[in-house]
Amino acid sequence: MSAAPDTARAPVAEHLLDRHPTRPRVRVRPIALATSGPALLVLSFGVGNRWLALVACLLLAVTALAVLTAPPVTSLAVSVRVPARARAGQVVEHVVRVRNTSSRPCPAVVLHLGGDGFAPCHTGLPDLAAGQVVELRLPRAARSRGLSAGPVVLVEAADVLGVHLQRRWAAVPAAVAVHPAPSAVPRLPVPAPRPGADDLAAVRPFRAGDRPSAVHWRASARRGGGPTGPALVVVEREAAPEGVLVVVLPTAPAGFEDVLGQVAALIGAGRAAGRRIAVLDPTSPVVAEGATALDVLAAAQPAEHVLAQPGGAALERARRTAGPHGRVVVAAADGWRSA
Numbered sequence: 001m002s003a004a005p006d007t008a009r010a011p012v013a014e015h016l017l018d019r020h021p022t023r024p025r026v027r028v029r030p031i032a033l034a035t036s037g038p039a040l041l042v043l044s045f046g047v048g049n050r051w052l053a054l055v056a057c058l059l060l061a062v063t064a065l066a067v068l069t070a071p072p073v074t075s076l077a078v079s080v081r082v083p084a085r086a087r088a089g090q091v092v093e094h095v096v097r098v099r100n101t102s103s104r105p106c107p108a109v110v111l112h113l114g115g116d117g118f119a120p121c122h123t124g125l126p127d128l129a130a131g132q133v134v135e136l137r138l139p140r141a142a143r144s145r146g147l148s149a150g151p152v153v154l155v156e157a158a159d160v161l162g163v164h165l166q167r168r169w170a171a172v173p174a175a176v177a178v179h180p181a182p183s184a185v186p187r188l189p190v191p192a193p194r195p196g197a198d199d200l201a202a203v204r205p206f207r208a209g210d211r212p213s214a215v216h217w218r219a220s221a222r223r224g225g226g227p228t229g230p231a232l233v234v235v236e237r238e239a240a241p242e243g244v245l246v247v248v249l250p251t252a253p254a255g256f257e258d259v260l261g262q263v264a265a266l267i268g269a270g271r272a273a274g275r276r277i278a279v280l281d282p283t284s285p286v287v288a289e290g291a292t293a294l295d296v297l298a299a300a301q302p303a304e305h306v307l308a309q310p311g312g313a314a315l316e317r318a319r320r321t322a323g324p325h326g327r328v329v330v331a332a333a334d335g336w337r338s339a
Contacts, residue, residue, distance in 0.1 A: 014077035014099065017155055017168035037063055066164050071109055071157040073168045075102035076128075078153045080113075080174040085294065088145045088181040092118065094174070096136045096153070100128040107157070111136070115152035115171075117178060118142055125155070142178045145260065147299050150174035177298040183261035185269050188329055189338045206232035243326030244276045244289070246318040248339065251282050253302035255333025260297050263331055267293055278321055282314040287321045315339050 037059030044053035081095040094113065100106045106128045114120035118140040128134060142148075150173040158165045190210055206215065214234040223231040247263055250256060263279065270277040271290070279293040280286075283303050288296045318328045318339065328339040 012079045012081055012097075013173070014079045014097075015153075015170040015172050016101070017073055017076050017078065017153070017170050062161065062163065066159040066161055069160040070164060070166065071106050071159075072100070072102035072104060073106070073109060073155050073157045073166050075100060076106065076109075076155060076168075077101050078170055078172055080151060080153070080172045082174045082176050084175065085177050085179065085291065086142050087179050088142050091139045091141045092176070094118075094121075094138045094140055094151070096138060097133065098125060098128070098136070099133045100130060103130050105129050107160075109155050109157040112154040112156070113138060113140065113151045114154070116150055116174075116176075117144055117146055117148045118151065142176075145178050145180045145257070145298060148174075148176040148178060150176075177295045179294040179298050180257065180260040180264045182265035182268050183258065185265045186262040186331070186336055189336055204234060206234050210234050243323045244278050244321060245270065245326060246278045246280055246287065246322045246328045248280050248282060248314060248318050248328060248330045249296075249300055250330070250332045251303040252333070256300075256302045259331050259333055260300060264294065264297055267297075276326075280314060280318045280321070285317075287317065 037056050040052055040056035040059065044050070044056055077099045079097045081097070083092060086092045096111070096113070098111070106125075108127055109125045110122065111125050112120065112122050121138045121140050123136060123138060125136075126134060150171065152169055152171050154167065154169045156165065156167050190207075206220075216233050216235045220232045223233065247266065249263065250259055267277050267279070276289060277293065278287050278289040279296045281296050281300050283301070284296070284299075286296060315328065315330075322328050330337050330339050
């Protein structure tokens with residue numbers, strides 16, 4: 001499923017930048033710069049060296065200039081808008097809004113986005129006057145399937161002399177359900193006959209998986225045979241009204257991602273053909289249909305220490321959802337089966 005070309009303009013909450021709580025570290029250079037000037041000044045008074053006092057005053061001036069020209073990055077408020085759904089491998093546009101809440105201007109800084117399952121992105125922020133707002137549109141590729149809570153916005157800035165480097169960050173909520181990339185549409189197993197579907201519609205060549213009782217022996221005898229055997233044909237009955245096709249996801253980890261790609265392709269083909277397709281995750285009580293079914297695929301995870309086939313409770317829930325005119329299939333890496 002592709003994301004909308006323009007992100008919704010619903011208001012989103014802003015978050016101020018702060019220190020990274022998991023990376024506390026001592027910044028040696030700013031501490032040395034702040035303490036060396038006063039220490040040399042006191043030493044110069046003790047030894048009476050004017051050159052030493054001049055160096056101390058120079059260090060004090062550099063310290064004061066670094067403090068006065070430090071960008072007010074802690075006053076930058078950031079928010080991120082992104083489509084609610086994407087597809088693995090798709091390039092999704094992230095709209096990053098930055099507002100300078102300080103009463104003084106903020107010079108140009110470097111902004112990083114990462115930590116959310118999308119490709120990291122780096123860009124520069126222009127000079128921001130007091131209260132000014134800027135919006136950046138950053139394309140980022142979804143690297144893997146899953147539920148993304150939002151990116152980590154990291155800003156790096158330095159004073160005019162480049163003495164003190166500031167790093168501030170904010171975890172900005174921007175939920176995205178990254179669906180699996182569709183693969184080949186799977187071939188569904190032949191459905192069991194329905195009571196009352198006795199009207200003859202057509203005949204077709206025999207395919208693997210067809211029931212022997214469906215073979216039309218008279219038509220097959222008239223066609224004769226060939227080098228590979230008799231040319232069997234089967235009877236196509238008049239199709240009953242189609243209900244919901246419920247796909248039960250596997251629980252075994254083997255081939256799990258490949259199966260999800262097949263289910264995504266089946267959902268896309270079904271929606272294009274106007275067919276109702278629902279998805280059931282045996283580890284969750286939710287049975288979802290339409291676009292929400294793709295969200296189930298985004299959040300699905302293989303169960304650990306669980307049998308490879310879904311339990312009876314999950315299949316019974318799927319049958320109730322399918323109803324009398326629907327059908328239930330169980331997706332698996334070693335072949336799909338009817339349930």
